[in-house]
Amino acid sequence: MSLVTAQHLEKTYRMGDISVTAIRGVDFTIEPASFVSFVGPSGSGKSTLLNMIGCLDPPTGGTLQVAGQDIARMDRRQAAKFRGEHIGFVFQDFNLLPVLTVFENVEYPLLMVQNWPARKRKQRVSELLEAVGMGDQGKKYPSQISGGQKQRVAVARALVTNAKLVLADEPTANLDGETANRIIHLMKKMRDEFDTTFVFSTHDPKVMRNAEIVFTLEDGNLLKLHSNQEGAHA
Amino acid sequence: MLNVIKIAARNLRRYLRRTILTSALITLGVCAVLLFISITGSFKQMMVGQITDAMLGHLQVHRRGYLASIDNLPLNRNLNEKQVRKVESIMGGIDGIASYSERIRLGAMFSNFTETTNIRLNAFIPDREVKTVPLLADRVLEGKKDGPLLERGQILIPELIAKGMKVNVGDSIVLVANNKDGSVNGKTFTVCGVLEGISGPGGRDGAIHLEDAKELLRIAGVEITEIAIRLKNMALLPEALAALQSALDEFKDKNGNPVFEVHSWEKLSPFYNIAKMIDLMTFFIKILLVAIVLVSIMNVMIMAVYERINEIGTIAAIGTQPGRIMALFVAEGFLLGVLGTALGTVISLISIAAINAAGINFDFGRQSNLLLTPTIGAGDVISIVLIVIGIAVAASMQPAFKAARMDPITALRHV
Numbered sequence: 001m002s003l004v005t006a007q008h009l010e011k012t013y014r015m016g017d018i019s020v021t022a023i024r025g026v027d028f029t030i031e032p033a034s035f036v037s038f039v040g041p042s043g044s045g046k047s048t049l050l051n052m053i054g055c056l057d058p059p060t061g062g063t064l065q066v067a068g069q070d071i072a073r074m075d076r077r078q079a080a081k082f083r084g085e086h087i088g089f090v091f092q093d094f095n096l097l098p099v100l101t102v103f104e105n106v107e108y109p110l111l112m113v114q115n116w117p118a119r120k121r122k123q124r125v126s127e128l129l130e131a132v133g134m135g136d137q138g139k140k141y142p143s144q145i146s147g148g149q150k151q152r153v154a155v156a157r158a159l160v161t162n163a164k165l166v167l168a169d170e171p172t173a174n175l176d177g178e179t180a181n182r183i184i185h186l187m188k189k190m191r192d193e194f195d196t197t198f199v200f201s202t203h204d205p206k207v208m209r210n211a212e213i214v215f216t217l218e219d220g221n222l223l224k225l226h227s228n229q230e231g232a233h234a
Numbered sequence: 235m236l237n238v239i240k241i242a243a244r245n246l247r248r249y250l251r252r253t254i255l256t257s258a259l260i261t262l263g264v265c266a267v268l269l270f271i272s273i274t275g276s277f278k279q280m281m282v283g284q285i286t287d288a289m290l291g292h293l294q295v296h297r298r299g300y301l302a303s304i305d306n307l308p309l310n311r312n313l314n315e316k317q318v319r320k321v322e323s324i325m326g327g328i329d330g331i332a333s334y335s336e337r338i339r340l341g342a343m344f345s346n347f348t349e350t351t352n353i354r355l356n357a358f359i360p361d362r363e364v365k366t367v368p369l370l371a372d373r374v375l376e377g378k379k380d381g382p383l384l385e386r387g388q389i390l391i392p393e394l395i396a397k398g399m400k401v402n403v404g405d406s407i408v409l410v411a412n413n414k415d416g417s418v419n420g421k422t423f424t425v426c427g428v429l430e431g432i433s434g435p436g437g438r439d440g441a442i443h444l445e446d447a448k449e450l451l452r453i454a455g456v457e458i459t460e461i462a463i464r465l466k467n468m469a470l471l472p473e474a475l476a477a478l479q480s481a482l483d484e485f486k487d488k489n490g491n492p493v494f495e496v497h498s499w500e501k502l503s504p505f506y507n508i509a510k511m512i513d514l515m516t517f518f519i520k521i522l523l524v525a526i527v528l529v530s531i532m533n534v535m536i537m538a539v540y541e542r543i544n545e546i547g548t549i550a551a552i553g554t555q556p557g558r559i560m561a562l563f564v565a566e567g568f569l570l571g572v573l574g575t576a577l578g579t580v581i582s583l584i585s586i587a588a589i590n591a592a593g594i595n596f597d598f599g600r601q602s603n604l605l606l607t608p609t610i611g612a613g614d615v616i617s618i619v620l621i622v623i624g625i626a627v628a629a630s631m632q633p634a635f636k637a638a639r640m641d642p643i644t645a646l647r648h649v
Contacts, residue, residue, distance in 0.1 A: 051643055054551070056551060056642050056643050057643055076556065077555060077556065080550065080553050080554065080555050080556065081553065081555070082553075083551065083552065083553040084552065084553020084554070084555075085553070087553075088552075089548075089551050089552055091548065091646070093544075095544065095545075095547075095548040095646075097241075097545060097548070097549070098248070098545075099241065099244035099245050099247075099248050100241070100244070108549075108552070109552050109553060111237055112237065112238075112549070112554055112558060113552065113553040113554055113555075114553075157552070161553075
């Protein structure tokens with residue numbers, strides 16, 4: 001069963017009398033444990049599509065199922081609960097909470113979203129920090145680590161809840177080439193280790209080459225699919 | 235919940251200067267209110283204590299219509315023996331009454347043999363009067379301090395007359411008074427003491443023995459102007475007043491009007507209006523405190539939400555429920571309230587102790603060197619603490635609600 005299934009998916013924004021269509025009836029599926037990239041120029045609809053898959057923005061047309069759930073039918077609280085249980089996010093600006101340490105940032109979803117018991121929580125966070133190579137940086141605050149390290153912490157935070165799907169909007173845009181490459185390889189390694197599906201958007205050709213499946217978007221339309229292996233269908 | 239508090243505390247520490255300024259403002263407000271309550275409260279309590287324990291008693295019973303003409307000190311509105319016995323028997327059935335003193339109030343001419351002036355007098359049986367108004371003895375500035383307050387043939391004269399007419403303890407004076415039939419009588423007295431004047435009705439009256447007043451006024455048998463009553467506890471006042479009122483209201487004259495009137499000290503002393511004014515001022519000071527807390531916390535929390543829009547977007551995106559986001563911001567307001575209140579309470583209590591240790595004196599009316607002894611009850615402290623913390627929480631609700639309702643995408647895009 002596909003992890004993400006979109007049929008005739010549309011998104012139109014209304015600003016007064018003006019309507020702007022960001023996604024124009026696209027169809028695609030994403031299989032579990034795949035490593036997928038949406039690429040395209042600015043304004044092509046990559047972020048909108050990722051926001052819809054992440055239950056942050058409801059579609060205005062078509063259907064979108066994530067982990068067997070119809071996203072369009074969820075209210076605010078249900079969507080928040082669903083995100084907390086099934087989806088991890090990695091942001092372009094890392095978005096770590098500055099008042100929390102590296103350890104506490106990774107711990108946050110388990111503590112404030114899923115209410116895990118303390119011992120289990122500590123074990124899981126330590127395991128994830130080790131996996132992303134930040135095991136010895138747990139006590140530092142985000143202001144005390146580099147951009148690449150912050151993104152590693154963000155990846156750990158996205159994976160800590162055993163999310164089925166991690167969405168990363170331009171995860172390497174604020175990193176230098178070498179660090180960006182390391183982050184993409186880390187995400188791939190995490191996919192292999194935890195069987196988590198990674199979906200990210202980028203317009204960096206070096207980064208998109210690392211994706212196993214690449215969807216190209218232009219002006220809200222899904223133009224083509226490059227696939228190095230089975231895992232997605234457009 | 236502890237985790238919410240922990241994160242809120244860290245966010246407050248993150249904006250340390252703002253946190254210090256806001257909690258300092260709340261601290262200042264709490265200090266102002268607690269000090270005001272303690273100083274005015276103790277002043278009020280002292281004045282009420284003086285009025286009731288040195289002059290009026292807690293309650294007074296008169297013949298109906300006496301109070302309306304109290305300035306004339308009318309003798310034709312005295313209670314007769316039958317009426318006095320009725321009141322005594324009713325008072326015997328009321329638990330809260332500790333003691334009572336029967337008085338004759340009269341006006342007379344006061345002569346030191348060279349000058350004459352008018353004087354208002356309170357006549358009583360000394361031991362019963364001292365039981366009813368125990369601070370009366372403390373008002374004796376000169377003269378005997380031991381033994382009975384006064385004996386037959388003796389007079390306690392008010393401070394103003396003693397100074398104005400140069401009368402000293404041990405001097406002889408003459409009192410001349412009209413009785414209720416209009417005839418005049420005179421009697422010589424020895425000055426046994428000088429009474430300190432205090433603010434309020436009767437505060438500048440002299441005092442003689444009840445039997446001397448009867449002799450001066452040629453009263454045969456029992457005639458009493460008023461019965462002053464002391465209660466076991468001031469808190470029993472409403473209950474005792476109601477019981478006495480309802481029992482005495484049963485006695486009617488030929489025209490069907492009540493024979494007696496009962497008044498609490500509040501009706502008899504103009505200080506009651508000052509006390510009410512103090513209560514009103516306390517209320518407005520509390521309103522001011524509420525406004526300070528409301529405005530400062532709301533301002534800080536609106537700023538906090540605005541500055542952390544991106545963080546709100548992040549925690550909302552990773553699945554934090556709106557209620558928990560709201561709790562994070564409400565907890566910040568709560569902690570600011572707790573911090574300001576705790577500091578304010580501690581500083582106020584230290585200040586109150588310092589004022590008491592310093593022994594500050596003040597003057598009020600004709601009374602000088604009154605010692606300021608501010609105290610504050612646990613109830614007042616608790617009510618202020620609860621008000622401030624409650625308002626702090628209420629003030630953070632709107633910004634917190636706004637944070638909780640924020641659209642994650644809009645918040646994440648915010649720069």
